[in-house]
Amino acid sequence: MFRICKEFHFCASHSLDTLPEGHKCAGLHGHNYIVYLELESETLDDTGFIIDFHELDTFKAYIDEEFDHKHLNNVMDLPPTTENVAYHFYTWCKARWPQTSAVRVSETPKTWAEYRPRPAS
Numbered sequence: 630m631f632r633i634c635k636e637f638h639f640c641a642s643h644s645l646d647t648l649p650e651g652h653k654c655a656g657l658h659g660h661n662y663i664v665y666l667e668l669e670s671e672t673l674d675d676t677g678f679i680i681d682f683h684e685l686d687t688f689k690a691y692i693d694e695e696f697d698h699k700h701l702n703n704v705m706d707l708p709p710t711t712e713n714v715a716y717h718f719y720t721w722c723k724a725r726w727p728q729t730s731a732v733r734v735s736e737t738p739k740t741w742a743e744y745r746p747r748p749a750s
């Protein structure tokens with residue numbers, strides 16, 4: 630199995646309104662997000678690529694237009710947790726690139742969340 634990954638960055642604010650009052654992450658705050666898009670394939674094209682990294686520029690454009698310097702509560706239908714941001718990006722990428730295997734999102738240098746579907750049995 631071949632696997633590739635490309636990293637994307639954006640800055641955004643959010644408040645986790647579903648957290649109990651007093652939780653430090655319930656109020657308005659921001660993060661420097663890092664998104665890791667992973668794709669995998671058993672085969673390569675004639676160039677020797679799973680996909681040209683440059684084809685993923687549309688994902689960068691989507692992030693820049695819809696997420697960068699935005700308030701995520703206004704952008705997403707679900708609470709803007711790292712888990713939900715990862716799932717949102719996974720579904721967006723999977724619809725365009727079937728080789729998409731996982732999306733990992735990091736809000737802080739010490740934490741990340743990933744959406745990776747369970748392998749078909």
Ligand SMILES: Nc1nc2c(c(=O)[nH]1)N=C([C@H](O)[C@H](O)COP(=O)(O)OP(=O)(O)OP(=O)(O)O)CN2
Binds near residue numbers: 645654709711
């Ligand atoms: N499972 C999740 N837990 C938390 C999320 C999340 O998206 N998923 N988000 C937050 C906060 O939004 C934010 O990420 C703060 O995280 P935290 O680890 O508290 O960040 P700190 O840098 O302040 O951590 P310290 O351990 O205090 O250095 C919270 N939880």
Ligand SMILES: [Zn+2]
Binds near residue numbers: 654
């Ligand atoms: Zn946060």
